Amino acid sequence: MPPRRAPETNNNTDFAALFTQLVNQLTQANNNNGGGGGANPPQCTFKHFNSRNPLKFSGTEGATGLLQWFESIEGTFLNSDCPDNLRVRHATSVFQKGL
Secondary structure (H helix, E strand, O other): OOOOOOOOOOOHHHHHHHHHHHHHHHHHHHHHOOOOOOOOOOOOOHHHHHOOOOOOEOOOOHHHHHHHHHHHHHHHHHHOOOOHHHHHHHHHOOEOOOO
């Protein structure tokens, strides 16, 4: 007999609160570290950001997957010199419809 799947729970409120909290923490940490900038601000086009192969996120990975995605996307931001004003736009481009 195949194993039974655990019933799915609807934790959209918890997920949204966790997502908001982590975004705020990452933004605050980035602001405390200077947040890039300088005389020649970096140019981070969508093509350049996407060429760094950011980790896709569907929302079915759970809390651990969300944390791993945050770490991965923050690394992608740093490697592509993505300014704060473009981060949300580029990060949301890797969201995928969950199964």
